[in-house]
Amino acid sequence: MDTNTKLRTRSREYFARAQQYLVEGVNSPSRGAAVYSPGPIALERGRGSHLWDVDGNEYVDFMMSFGALIHGHAHPRIVEVVSKSIAEGSHFAAATPAETEAAERFRRMVPSAEVVRFANTGSEATMLALRLARAHTGRTKFLKFEGHYHGWYDPYCLNGHSHPIEQLGPPENPAKIPDSEGIPPSVFDDVIIAPWNDLPTLKSILRREGRDLAAIITEPIMANMGCIPPRDGYLQAVCDLAHHYGALFILDEVVTGFRYAPGGCQQLFHLTPDLCTFGKALGAGFPIGAVAGPRAILDRMRWSEHMVLHYGTFNGHRLTMNVVAANLDLLSGEGVHRRLFATGDPAIAGLRDVFRKRKIAAIVQGFGPMFQIYFTARDAIYDYRDYCQYVDTKKYSRFVHHLLDHGIYMTPSNGLHWIISTVHSEPDVRRLIEAADQACAELS
Numbered sequence: 001m002d003t004n005t006k007l008r009t010r011s012r013e014y015f016a017r018a019q020q021y022l023v024e025g026v027n028s029p030s031r032g033a034a035v036y037s038p039g040p041i042a043l044e045r046g047r048g049s050h051l052w053d054v055d056g057n058e059y060v061d062f063m064m065s066f067g068a069l070i071h072g073h074a075h076p077r078i079v080e081v082v083s084k085s086i087a088e089g090s091h092f093a094a095a096t097p098a099e100t101e102a103a104e105r106f107r108r109m110v111p112s113a114e115v116v117r118f119a120n121t122g123s124e125a126t127m128l129a130l131r132l133a134r135a136h137t138g139r140t141k142f143l144k145f146e147g148h149y150h151g152w153y154d155p156y157c158l159n160g161h162s163h164p165i166e167q168l169g170p171p172e173n174p175a176k177i178p179d180s181e182g183i184p185p186s187v188f189d190d191v192i193i194a195p196w197n198d199l200p201t202l203k204s205i206l207r208r209e210g211r212d213l214a215a216i217i218t219e220p221i222m223a224n225m226g227c228i229p230p231r232d233g234y235l236q237a238v239c240d241l242a243h244h245y246g247a248l249f250i251l252d253e254v255v256t257g258f259r260y261a262p263g264g265c266q267q268l269f270h271l272t273p274d275l276c277t278f279g280k281a282l283g284a285g286f287p288i289g290a291v292a293g294p295r296a297i298l299d300r301m302r303w304s305e306h307m308v309l310h311y312g313t314f315n316g317h318r319l320t321m322n323v324v325a326a327n328l329d330l331l332s333g334e335g336v337h338r339r340l341f342a343t344g345d346p347a348i349a350g351l352r353d354v355f356r357k358r359k360i361a362a363i364v365q366g367f368g369p370m371f372q373i374y375f376t377a378r379d380a381i382y383d384y385r386d387y388c389q390y391v392d393t394k395k396y397s398r399f400v401h402h403l404l405d406h407g408i409y410m411t412p413s414n415g416l417h418w419i420i421s422t423v424h425s426e427p428d429v430r431r432l433i434e435a436a437d438q439a440c441a442e443l444s
């Protein structure tokens with residue numbers, strides 16, 4: 001494998017062309033020149049854990065489509081299912097055996113899923129979960145944590161980006177900072193913000209606001225400020241508090257679902273959320289979202305004068321449902337999740353070793369299939385405010401740009417996280433450690 005991938009002439013040419021018709025030359029701001037310098041790398045094909053760009057450079061991929069590719073690129077079983085499905089007719093927008101097959105497997109794997117509704121993205125799933133929670137409780141407000149991302153639906157788009165600590169306001173009453181223009185400020189009147197991983201502060205906020213809340217929504221592992229695990233017992237305490245105030249506990253497993261355990265973090269941490277949302281790994285590279293929970297809540301979508309509306313031409317897309325069923329079969333295989341940990345944990349340990357030997361102040365947070373590197377003098381990053389104050393995100397970006405030059409594909413954005421798929425191998429991990437060592441030597 002070529003370890004020097006510096007020449008990206010054709011990538012630059014594509015970027016120049018793309019900018020003529022696509023905003024920033026891409027279809028999501030996290031993929032453009034604001035993140036990748038001097039511009040994005042145009043990728044052409046992937047196989048297993050490896051990727052190739054248009055200039056023929058090869059990379060080991062640790063971004064894995066932001067976690068969607070749980071089995072890597074072009075997994076033979078997924079290719080087979082897609083080829084067959086597409087030849088038979090990809091979608092009918094009608095009842096199919098495929099959605100039954102997918103739902104039965106989903107139900108078997110996700111402990112709290114009495115029933116499931118499939119949508120097309122994680123954002124659609126979290127939108128629907130909030131609508132269901134509001135309908136079920138008859139309340140409008142909900143609580144979201146600082147630094148958590150639940151998709152780009154208006155009410156979730158605040159306090160999701162990093163800001164200087166002076167702008168954040170007191171923890172007991174955080175300033176509401178929109179992540180986007182174009183959202184009426186009144187939308188945020190119904191959103192209560194709290195710091196995460198901080199039970200005393202949450203309790204004090206709930207004493208003030210709890211009785212008006214339809215839901216508390218949380219990621220089980222904070223995955224959009226890198227990778228921040230919950231403190232021991234924290235998630236169960238949040239769930240208990242939500243119930244104490246008559247609110248639903250929504251666990252957003254769009255990132256963690258099917259990754260940390262067959263049944264996601266609810267299984268890993270023994271939680272029973274009222275609603276849970278999924279996406280990414282559920283679709284093994286195809287667009288998917290899902291909301292699951294008890295029939296008593298999801299049945300509110302049944303056709304009636306008072307139903308919770310959830311339409312969608314592409315809901316239960318036949319081809320995707322076949323992929324989901326095949327994917328869940330693969331994920332139910334013996335030892336699959338054990339292997340994800342057996343690959344991820346040595347990668348984490350190896351990176352820690354590199355930073356220690358190179359005397360670089362950096363920590364690696366997370367475990368098993370997902371982790372993040374923080375350039376910081378702190379021993380741990382516990383929440384959004386730590387991230388905003390103590391993490392050198394610019395240094396991380398420089399580090400990842402060096403890694404890209406050494407054949408490791410990852411986004412330079414510190415807010416994302418490293419992903420281990422079922423097809424990453426020991427040589428991939430060794431390659432990462434070697435490249436990280438070289439990148440450390442090059443860090444100024």
Ligand SMILES: Cc1ncc(COP(=O)(O)O)c(C=O)c1O
Pocket residue numbers: 066121122123124126149150151152219223224252253254255279280288
């Ligand atoms: C925790 C979480 N929830 C929801 C979403 C939205 O998912 P999608 O990008 O599929 O709309 C994301 C996306 O990164 C996420 O990380």
